[in-house]
Amino acid sequence: MVEHLRLISASTVAEILQYDDLIPTMEKALAKFSCRPDSGVIQPVRTVLRVPPVDGFLGVMPAYSEMDDILSTKLVAFFPRNKGIPSHNAVIMLFNSHTGIPQALLDGDVITARRTAAASAAATKHLVSGVPQQLAILGAGVQARSHYYALSSQFNFQQVRIWNHNPDKAKALAAELGPEVEAVAEASEAVQNADLIVTVTSSSTPVVQADWVKPGAHINAVGACRPDWCEIAPELMQKSAVYVDSKEAAIKESGDIIKSGASIAAEIGEVIAGKAEVRRSDTTIFVSLGMAIEDAAAANLVLKRLAERDNTN
Ligand SMILES: NC(=O)C1=CN([C@@H]2O[C@H](COP(=O)(O)OP(=O)(O)OC[C@H]3O[C@@H](n4cnc5c(N)ncnc54)[C@H](O)[C@@H]3O)[C@@H](O)[C@H]2O)C=CC1
Numbered sequence: 001m002v003e004h005l006r007l008i009s010a011s012t013v014a015e016i017l018q019y020d021d022l023i024p025t026m027e028k029a030l031a032k033f034s035c036r037p038d039s040g041v042i043q044p045v046r047t048v049l050r051v052p053p054v055d056g057f058l059g060v061m062p063a064y065s066e067m068d069d070i071l072s073t074k075l076v077a078f079f080p081r082n083k084g085i086p087s088h089n090a091v092i093m094l095f096n097s098h099t100g101i102p103q104a105l106l107d108g109d110v111i112t113a114r115r116t117a118a119a120s121a122a123a124t125k126h127l128v129s130g131v132p133q134q135l136a137i138l139g140a141g142v143q144a145r146s147h148y149y150a151l152s153s154q155f156n157f158q159q160v161r162i163w164n165h166n167p168d169k170a171k172a173l174a175a176e177l178g179p180e181v182e183a184v185a186e187a188s189e190a191v192q193n194a195d196l197i198v199t200v201t202s203s204s205t206p207v208v209q210a211d212w213v214k215p216g217a218h219i220n221a222v223g224a225c226r227p228d229w230c231e232i233a234p235e236l237m238q239k240s241a242v243y244v245d246s247k248e249a250a251i252k253e254s255g256d257i258i259k260s261g262a263s264i265a266a267e268i269g270e271v272i273a274g275k276a277e278v279r280r281s282d283t284t285i286f287v288s289l290g291m292a293i294e295d296a297a298a299a300n301l302v303l304k305r306l307a308e309r310d311n312t313n
């Protein structure tokens with residue numbers, strides 16, 4: 001039954017969803033996910049349907065949080081070969097968790113961009129050693145931009161270096177972002193001396209080699225969300241302390257973990273909840289695949305902030 005379905009556009013989501021609000025929300029969502037079943041979170045590994053003629057994928061991502069009264073599903077199409085239009089297109093449906101009646105349909109593009117970057121910012125807060133001053137971003141698409149803004153909201157970078165396999169995109173993004181941002185020609189140049197590294201490419205071969213990375217650096221590895229994709233050299237995966245968003249999803253979907261056979265130290269939610277310690281080895285890596293509970297919590301936050309705004313007007 002759909003009687004009063006609220007439609008929430010990308011521009012409304014973009015106006016409402018701010019990182020200082022979203023990052024702590026992601027921290028809580030990640031912790032609750034890793035405290036299931038006691039936390040009342042239910043989230044299966046997503047179903048990913050292949051669309052072979054265009055090398056595309058459709059992901060179906062349902063989640064339920066009993067404590068937060070949230071029932072939702074995201075539908076995300078990711079078509080990496082898209083040119084001149086976004087490669088990721090998504091919607092999120094929120095249902096009333098007591099009746100199952102659809103409540104709101106939200107644009108999922110902005111939520112996907114920002115909640116992913118906010119989850120990386122939350123992971124960085126718990127895994128990084130010291131205060132990061134040099135940031136390297138490999139990739140120059142939607143997630144590169146959102147990661148720059150999310151991480152810059154938490155840390156004061158002296159320098160940010162962006163590399164992309166298509167250098168013109170890196171130059172354009174660097175020019176759009178802050179004065180501390182520089183596009184560099186080689187991935188090794190971006191990574192060397194970086195305290196914090198973000199990989200947000202759609203690559204199926206490593207874009208970060210082990211001997212480029214400064215000991216003690218932290219990496220948010222965000223792009224390799226298919227078993228045959230890969231961003232981090234296997235040798236680097238094997239010698240680092242590897243944290244994931246979901247262990248169950250990581251062994252099914254993460255090319256970086258599957259190809260390297262690296263062992264998983266813990267879920268980031270276990271670290272946030274104080275159930276796992278951070279192994280201070282040479283390098284820490286957060287392997288992010290993206291979780292439905294992140295979309296559910298972000299969509300719910302949008303609705304909550306809109307309701308507060310409506311009440312004050
Ligand atoms: N972990 C998570 O929660 C999420 C992960 N992703 C993944 O993150 C990656 C980036 O996503 P978006 O920025 O939205 O995509 P995008 O299409 O906007 O940007 C992709 C970037 O990767 C570069 N690229 C494409 N093919 C490459 C290759 N073979 N080698 C090196 N670079 C290559 C492109 O030039 C572009 O800079 C994708 O793999 C996407 O599936 C996206 C959303 C959520």
Ligand SMILES: O=C([O-])C1=[NH+]CCC1
Nearest residue numbers: 076078225289290291
């Ligand atoms: O979590 C997500 O929405 C996605 N992860 C990889 C592609 C889309």
